[in-house]
Amino acid sequence: MKKELIKGNEAVVKAAILAGCTHYFGYPITPASEIAQAAAYYFPLIGGAFVQAESEVAAINMVYGAASTGVRTMTASSGPGLSLKQEGISYLAGAELPSVVVDVMRAGPGLGNIWPEQSDYNQMVKGGGHGDYRNIVLAPNSAQEMCDFTILAFELSDQYRCTAVVLTDGSIGQTMEPVEFPDEVKPAPAKDWAVRGDAATRKNLVTSIYMSTDQLQSLNQRLQKKYAEIEAREQRWEDYRTDDAQLVIVAYGVTSRVAENAIEELRSRGMKVGMLRPKTLFPFPKKRVKELAGQAAAFLVAEMSAGQMIEDVKLAIEHRKPVEFYGVSGGNLPTVEGIVKAAEAAYRRYS
């Protein structure tokens, strides 16, 4: 397709429709509302459904209902809305229903404000609801990736029968950039487990309740096996000038974009600094981070939070190398100067 200058939030909707998504259920919240607004415009035109739910709780349960029938379905929100959706996401995990959830992060806790943060990392990546479950979490850092990762989210959620989250921030959601929508998207697989209200699926049941303790344990074991398989097969990342890097910045979302400019500046001052940008947060790109721990003297994790992803970095390198932190919050954006200063200090200290 020809390039189109489009907001990341709107690219999500067009990409979802190209991926065969027919049903959108949501509730307005800044800075994710463009997704609901574009969905309200396009889904009825394609003969699908857009429902503005009475609450975030209802929206995720509508996704649960539609996903039970096997259609591709989605919802989108931001921090406070995601907190409310966690109940439903736990049920989606228990019932193994493919579903796509977009989180355009804003600042918290509580009502916080509408400006960007990355402080939903823990609730989305670690599983914010009850029970032992994980979501696949994709982290786009451009409008193009908002398109590509939305499509990938539908594919992975169908493949693994789990919720796939597109986790981004207010800046990436709001930024317009050229997007090339794909010429082709693989069709969804057949779903013989679905409940469609027809003779072929009459015997089927969608549930997450298992009264037998052994049955529930075996569900949990199966889920853990699935998550292990996802960890083995689906780690995705981007290396940015890491080939000779002595200091590796780890950042995702808009923070990784600011970090690119910082690296430019640091390199011009003769410092060998690169970046490992996770494209998947679950599974976290442990393999690559571990490899880089062999090469680099230290890491600098940059986040728009008090430090959430940093725990995954430390776990991946098993504390073999020092890990420094640069963080902003409250809706403040990371600055090139801020990252440069933190990186320079770490670089001088460790290399």
Add this chain to the structure above:
Amino acid sequence: MSETITTTTTVTKGRPEAIYETFERKSGKDKLTTHYCPGCGHGRAQKLVAEAISEMGLGDRTIFISPVGCSVFSYYYMNTGNVQAPHGRAPAVGTGLVRARPDSIVISYQGDGDLAAIGTAEIIHAANRGENMTVIFINNAIYGMTGGQMAPTTMVGQRTLTTPSGRNAATEGHPMRMAELIATLEAPVYVERVSCTDVKNIHKCRKAIRKGLQLQVERKGFSFIEILATCPTNWKKTPQDSIKWVQDVMEPYFKPGVYKDISATVQPLPRPEPKTDRKELEKILGLQSGKTVAKTTGKIGERRIKIAGFGGQGALTAGAMLATAGMNDGLQVTWLPSYGPEMRGGTANCSVVISDKRIGSPLVTQPNVLIAMNRPSLDAFEQEVAPGGIIMVNSSLIDRKVARTDVKAVYAPFTELAAGLGLKAAANAVAIGVFLAHEKSIDRERIYEVLRTSFKKKEAVETNIRAVDAGYEYKA
């Protein structure tokens, strides 16, 4: 779609087809009896629902939602498609089901805690949207599954585990009459409360269930059937005394009857059919086939631009036009608006980055170029401009000079030049012209192309082109 199914009220003898012969999903050895207690209202109600499904030939089409509460295990028994829902959310789950499968028959079967307490929002709004589903509401005035706590429908004075001295209206409120509440909404088609105590009432109950399902078959929308039911175990009464308690205590407060029926006058709901043809989808989404071909390969470095003004001056649009022109020129571009309440406060700004290589941050904190369309914008952003940068000032509205000496300042009366062309709203196009005159990063022809596709009216295109030219050619 409208179809008619005969609703004769023949009574099924023995097990209806929509109840499994043996309950294989039930844990334990006993696969023949239900988990319901002797004298429980659920057993009777569920059998009536199953009879209706069977006799109306709807077994293959039905999706039965098991809620949370005593009927959580309905999927042990119902020989239909089954979906188990979170507590109170059955009507939302049902909404997802019927929207995705308009030909299915969705039954949201809920107890009083599920429907009238934790799920109040979901039931009210599914009813208010008129979702094509049938809700069977089992009101037994108590929480059964958790062992006998207060429900929203518990009678005043009724003792439960959480109202040990009896429900006190002053602190616990009054029992909620859900049928009456639902009937006040516009969309529901049919709302009835029935009792399930004697032969006559059971017959009424049977008729009500069939009517609800029939309306769904005809796609007439939302129906709500409240059934007053017994809970001998938690009421601590015999089954016989329980029936008497429904009649003597519940029925006078929860009066059986039809609370709403507009089924004769409503039209069937539309039945959307998702489009799958890729070409058709591309057309709807406004996608253009082919590849974007770079028109120039000029080396411009990276230009970081901030455009600011008050709402209505078109600062955001000007930025988007520059970005679009840059994209069509084969350059990398980003455009980021200020958003949220600040947009409604009167000033608006956007950050535009145009580059001949991959763009890092779309945030512009040290612009090379500032276009200030009004005084507050100049005041806000002057100090942010990178040394050696350029500030373009709308001298029509800004009565001061740029104070910085390490940046270049360009003054042009954007608003007056636009007004001179008879289109004051084109001040942003004048600003673009001024930008193009001093910044060679984008070809003027690319801007003309963007203008030609942005405006439907030829006149508007021409005026805006003239405005761009006026800014481009302006000499202070």
